[in-house]
Amino acid sequence: MRDNLDLVNKVYLKFSSIKAIETFDTALLTREYFSYCINEKNRTCVGLGIISLNNSKFSEKILIKFWINIIDELSKRNIKWKMFCNGAQCDYRLAKKILNLKGMEEKKFLQKRPTIPEELIANISEFKSLISFRLHSHIIASACGIPSIAIIWDKKVEEFFKKINLEKRCKTINSSIQDIVDSLEIAEKEGIDNDMIKRQGDLSKKSLLDNINRIVNF
Numbered sequence: 001m002r003d004n005l006d007l008v009n010k011v012y013l014k015f016s017s018i019k020a021i022e023t024f025d026t027a028l029l030t031r032e033y034f035s036y037c038i039n040e041k042n043r044t045c046v047g048l049g050i051i052s053l054n055n056s057k058f059s060e061k062i063l064i065k066f067w068i069n070i071i072d073e074l075s076k077r078n079i080k081w082k083m084f085c086n087g088a089q090c091d092y093r094l095a096k097k098i099l100n101l102k103g104m105e106e107k108k109f110l111q112k113r114p115t116i117p118e119e120l121i122a123n124i125s126e127f128k129s130l131i132s133f134r135l136h137s138h139i140i141a142s143a144c145g146i147p148s149i150a151i152i153w154d155k156k157v158e159e160f161f162k163k164i165n166l167e168k169r170c171k172t173i174n175s176s177i178q179d180i181v182d183s184l185e186i187a188e189k190e191g192i193d194n195d196m197i198k199r200q201g202d203l204s205k206k207s208l209l210d211n212i213n214r215i216v217n218f
Helices: 005-012 026-033 060-076 089-102 117-125 135-143 155-163 177-190 194-216
Strands: 046-049 081-084 129-132 148-151
Touching: 026 135, 026 194, 046 060, 046 135, 060 081, 060 089, 060 177, 081 089, 117 135, 129 135, 129 177, 135 148, 135 155, 135 194, 148 155, 148 177
Parallel strands: 046 081, 046 129, 129 148
Antiparallel strands: none
C-alpha cells in the first residue's frame, strides 16, 4: 500500500492472515522509464497545476479566485508561468475559464491537454517548479528533479510530501499567497533530494517485482 497502511491492516484486513506492506508510488520511476520524453533544457517557467473540484470546500469560485491571486503575485515578481493539467477535461476547462477571465491568450499561457502519459511527462518536465493540486503532477515533477509546492486537497498529497521529508512545501488554499510564492522560490533554491527519490523508486520496483514473482510461483 502506498497510503493508509494502518487503516487497511487494522480495518479491512483485521481478520485476515494477509497483511499489507508499505511501498512507494511507481511513478517515481518516471525518469528511468520515460527519459526519452523528459525535457531538461530552458526551464524558466513555473507550472500551475489546475484541478476542478466540485464541492463546498473547493468551489469553482474559490479556485478561480485562488489562481487569479497566484497569477497576479507571480506577475508582480516578474516570474514566468504557464497553466497545465494532468489530462482531465474538467481541469482543462477550468484553466481556460481562468485565462478568459484574465483576458489572456490560451495559446501563450496554457499547455495542450495531455492524452497519454508521455505528453503529461513532457509537459511537466519543461517547468522549473510547480504550484499544483494533483498528486501525480508532484510525483512526476520530483522524479524529474523539479521542486513543487502542493496545495492540499486530499490526505494522499500530504502523505507523499511526508515520505520525501518535504512536508513544509504543503500549503492550503487559504494560505497566504505571498507565503506560497515565497515558499516556491525557497524550494527552487533547495531543489529535490534526487537520491531519495531514486531509492524510493527502486524500492517500489522491487516490491512490485517481488509480488509478481510470488504470484507466478504460487
